[in-house]
Amino acid sequence: MQDSIKLSRVEPILQDISYPTTRRDAADAFDGVTLLFADGNADLGDVIRTCFTDEFVDSRDLFYELNNALPIEALGEPGQSDGDA
Template sequence: MAHEYKLNELDGLLAEYDYPVSRDAVATECEDVTLQLADGEANLGETVRGSDADTFASADELRSEVMSLLPRRSVGEPFQSEGEG
């Protein structure tokens, strides 16, 4: 069954893993997870599979890696701050 998450729900999803966790384990378990981005969507399993890291020591490390692999415009307009307004 496919699952869809907004990008701001990523932290909760990644917190469910026991760390350290391997890239392959996360990629396999997330094959059916779609992240809704500001500019489209991305398959989380494919995104993680694109990482050069073999393992992730923490949810923060995995999150940082996922964010670095997503297209730059996926989180909104460049230089846009969520804290303004």
């Protein structure tokens, strides 16, 4: 498994584990993998631990939950508007 991965390329590596899986097992499997954000990074296992779901049916399920658990630094500049002015 890779030591680091860009956020935009994380979905394929989530397929490297067996499903269904628990949040704990998925987090343990990805401990030590650095997830690179637009502004910073985090341990992928730690981010998975912050997901609300206890079990993932497949890699897509984990990917969607992971996106909900990402810190604001993952998406770009903090407080940046989507053009709602």
